[in-house]
Amino acid sequence: MKYYKQIQIGIVLLFIVTMCLWLNSCDSFTETDLPKSQLIKTAVFQDVKTATAALSDCYAQMRDYSMITGNSDGISSLMGNYADELTYYGVSDAPLQHFYNHTVLSSNSGVSVLWNSGYNQIYAANAIIEGVKNSTAITGDNRNRLKGEALFIRAFIHCYLVNLFGDIPYIATTDYKTNTVVSRQPETVVYEKIIADLLEAKDLLPETYTSAQRIRPNKYTAEALLARVYLYTEKWQLAENEASNIINKTALYKWQGDLDRVFLKDSPATIWQLHPGVAGLNTIEGRSFIFNSTPPSIEAVSQELLDAFETGDERKNHWLGSISDGTDTYYFPFKYKLDTNTGTSQEYSIIFRLEEQYLIRAEARVHLGNLAEARDDINKIRQRAGLVDTTVNTSESLLLVILQERRIELFSEFGHRWFDLKRTGKANAILSTIKPAWKNSDTLLPLPESELLVNSNLQPQNPGY
Secondary structure, eight states, rough: OHHHHHHHHHHOOHHHHHHHHHHHOOOGOOOOSSSHHHHHHHHHHSSSHHHHHHHHHHHHHHHSTTTTOOSSSSSSHHHHTTSSSSSOOSOOOOOHHHHTTOOTTTHHHHHHHHHHHHHHHHHHHHHHHHHHHOOSSSHHHHHHHHHHHHHHHHHHHHHHHHHHHSSSSSOOOHHHHHHHHHOOOOOOHHHHHHHHHHHHHHHHHHOOOSSTTTOOOOHHHHHHHHHHHHTTTTTTHHHHHHHHHHHHOOOOOOOOOOOGGTSSSTTTTTEEEESSSSSSSHHHHHHHHHOOOOOOEEEEOOOOHHHHSSSTTHHHHHHHEEEEEEOEEEEOOOOOOOOOSSOOOOOOEEEEHHHHHHHHHHHHHTTTOOHHHHHHHHHHHHTTOOOOOOOOOSSSHHHHHHHHHHHHHHSSSTTTTHHHHHHHHHHHHTTTTOOOOOOOGGGGGOOOOHHHHHOGGGSSTTTTT
8 A cells, every 4th residue: 555655664763763874774764675674673672762762753653643633634623624613714725625615535635644644653553563572672561561552552543544434454464565455344343453452452551651641551541442432332331331440540530620720731630641742842732723813724613613512611711712803703722722832841632531431431321221320420521611410311312411511522622523423323414504515425534546546455435435
């Protein structure tokens, strides 16, 4: 595939660049015809420090260049526009505008970025898994931790890809001869492999974090993703179990009652976050979403999202920013409040947080018939927002309340709103009324045209494209 021909081998680090110079060539970082890259990988995994640095680079690549980046080509922006969270104001005919208008084609560069960056990250994770497995220098807890983190990354990226594209290849090797002719697998099979990776990662990863910053996944990070996957695949009891296990770890995770502190780097409700990379910097999300002049240069919060806030919901006051030109007022996501170098990094990009686990457990409990307990979980979210407790008492009405709470609690965070509309079957009813070009087939993105041309085994294209 194209993404394997152009791969960076997923381990593009300064120390590897130095090693590359020792080998008198850097070409091997963009090719897969090694042996040179094999030599480099072997050298990396002869020392736990360099192997750990390789893994750290995976997180840096995820933060800066992958689908979960806070930039406008990341999933928060792309799928926020695709759904009903954001309104596009940027230049005409840009890839993001086509996401907003539902006129995405298989040649759209935003689609290619999602696909290629995802599989680049998967390749990097596989390189670490294989490198650790073949290493005689990395043993014991270090071996388990490195493999566990790489398995988690592989499952994490595949989870997003399967939700965006439907049937996809599940890549579990760095063998380019295998990967260039790989075929798509049914969603059910992909989910089975995601779950298998997460269960293994859960067994390998420690309960504690490697630092107070929670920037490296631990056992409960794997459980947090596992809870989400079980929810998406309607394994209600398993979803409740995983979410409860995290919620009950009160020595590690604590409820953050102050809305202004939820997205600070030291929030005790954070399960996993990404370091900004440079001391003094804060999040890419803050730099991307916050704007200081009108009209917005790229995007703003949609009227549909504004109207969705209940009267008295403090999240509207604390998590939305606004600017007016005297006539019109524009709103932006303001969960992250710092958009410049502040000298001290105060906000990291939070990928998993405790509140999602309460909402996962609430939804699972409704399906299991535990309505009173589900209401308790919902009301914990609502009480912090300054809202009265919900008193609805039927499964159907509770599920609608949960969908509403997920919409408000998780807005602008990694496509949650889009995935909720898609998995609950509500995308057509909601988006067809506000997106003139909406089609029923828009529940899946097209596979990149360039990938279908390179590997015919990826055919057929998704319906509607």
